[in-house]
Amino acid sequence: MKLAVFGGTGLIGSQVVEILNAVGHEAVPHAQSTGVDVISGQGLDEVMAGSDVIVNLTNSPTFDEASLGFFQTSMDNLLAAGRKGGVGHFVILSIVGVDQVPELDYYRAKVLQEDILTAGPIPYSIVRSTQFMEFIDAILSWTADGETVRLPPTPIQPIASKDVARAVAEVAVGTPLRGIRNIAGPEVFALDELGRITLSHKGDNRAVVTDPTAGMFSVVKGDVLTDKDAHLAPTRYADWLS
Template sequence: MKVVVIGGTGLIGSKVVGRLGAHGHEAVAAAPNTGVNTLTGEGLAEVLEGASVVVDVSNSPSFEDEAVMAFFRTSTTNLLKAETEAGVKHHVALSVVGTERLQESGYFRAKQVQEELIKESGIPYSIVHATQFFEFMKGIADAATEGDTVRLAPVKIQPISSDDVAAAVGRASVGTPVNGVVEVAGPEAYQLDELIRKALAAKNDPRTVVTDPTARYWGAELQENTLLPGPDAHTGETRLPDWLAQQK
């Protein structure tokens, strides 16, 4: 089965391509550096020829409100149009647990638009909602940093390794379209501020994490369970302490 992975040279995409290839599928990495650009449409018709499934794990190069909205709206519209013309039977997209609860954030508003376009396209689909990756903990810290202080709310989060996300996306891509959302999360929940303290300590990062109930997350106010998945979420196997140990 031919599976085209949009964003296939990135962190998640390259892992998805590798997993699918190892299971005997024709997995094609599609990205600007392979001649496929979803913003301009360049190379889309050619790469989708004969494809049964398209997996979209691409991300905006900018998180600025207008730029990220333009990216997901334009990219997704072009991609779905090309898929319809190519006769693609299953569209799989990676999104984020809590997207619908984080609409104060420009990034998550854009992700919500992406999901709505997929649902309205008429193409059978599966949307994988993942919690934040272990690999993005530094990014969370950076976004919340003022000087040498990192301000984070004391809310729950259940982070996951990128390997486990890629496994979930791979499973979705070779399965039957669910025409809905599947959630995936890490095996353990942490308090967000404590999680980032652990991550920074493991890297000998000198910044101080301050617990601030009013601190925002990518511009959105958080409630206790905003970032947590529902009770039916699939859980990955990789524990944070094991992942941290592998980074040294």
């Protein structure tokens, strides 16, 4: 099976390509660095020729309102080129609970991406993931100063990127779901608790202050970041830290 992996040089995409090629598929990574641009459309028709599956792992360069335009244009271009090339399956990676947080521009943009895909002409699969373990340091940095890190007690169920990549690869070579598969890590933490665990492991003496108004995840309420019906990945956070 030949798969065109857009965003194929990034954190998830590079691992998806490696996994698929290791089991005998032909997964080809595409990105601006390889001469393919999902916004201008450069190179899309050429790389779709002979491809069976599109795996779209590209991401907006910003998390603000401009992300809506990124996903609108990129999905329109990919769907048009994929239909022209006769692609039979289109896979995207999204976020668990993304449709429950309209306050965030980026989450609304990801919902738009899902809606464009489901209304499009190509059979599809959506993999929704909880937050990556690899992103925890970035989350801590958003509300950090010299002595403290302020974090809300929002529940979070982090997943290792390698487990995300395996799930995406599995879905990509399967029958189109025409729906959503939720994936998550095996443990639920309060985000402030996860911050303390992370800083302690790194020998970082800054204090974590519980602040329900701090950072992007302060607007995420209840169990939006978790999913009781999700496929649970095996990697525990302590093992990933080690």
